[in-house]
Amino acid sequence: MNFDEMYPKILSEYEQVFQKIDYKNIRDFMDTVRDSNRIFLIGVGREGMATRAFAMRLMHMGKEIHWIWDDTTPGIEPGDLLIATLGDGQIGHIHYICERAKEAGGNICVVTGSPSGRTARDLADQVLFLPAAVYRGTDAVVPSFQPMGNLFEQCLLILFDMVIMMLVDEDPAQSFEKMSERHRNVE
Template structure:
């Protein structure tokens, strides 16, 4: 397959993923984010990178944001939201973090490409991104790409689209205000 043919195929895969996403689920996810001031995030590998990009945008939107693996992350508790990306639905050490967060009263949102996964049962809310994920077992958009590429790429795009939607729906959030919160020591 040549480069342009492959690009066209991948764009068709994105269309397949996005056509399977329930708008109500996106709105409910936005509600979870907007009704919590302190947001904690966790993810690993490429999924983690995409999740971390979203966490950065939440900081730009004025949220108090913490990445679970950072040494400066405070304790989590009641009123806090943990957003965990578990593409396959079961990653042992992320499951452990979710269990501890739940014990301390945090609300748990899991973003996954495999909602039948065992760890997903811990979630108070699940955002299902139906793209092929490494180790997933659910009915999702298939891909010519290796492992979890389609899920990971779709994750970044969906989370960026959520940011755009949040700006569109909230007059208190503007791109200009977000830019003022961007790190300025680069």
């Protein structure tokens, strides 16, 4: 398949995914993020990279953000939010982290393409369902001709960016100019 055949198929997949998303689910997620003072995030692989990009934008908004794997990450306390991205809903070490966070009193939000997975089912206080084909996923989602979890990972980055833009748009104290002032200035 050449470039001119491939990009329309990919764009069509994106359109199908975003048309299938439940806006109320996004709204609930946005409210949780807005109302949380300390937010911890975890994800692995390419979906972890999309989640790290989301963490960066949350920091640019002025949120206190911590990436679970960083050595400087403090302990989770009651009322803190852990956003765990698990495409297939069943990544063992992320499940373990969610168990520990739950024991510490944290609120767990699982972002997944497979909400029937055990972490979403057994531990999540909230699930954000992104209905895109994901590697080893088992739920009804938009299928993809792309390999493994490409569609989920790509749509995750776009969805997280949209969430940030909507949060900024809804908050009169926020602006993209203010966000840019918080951007790292030592690079």
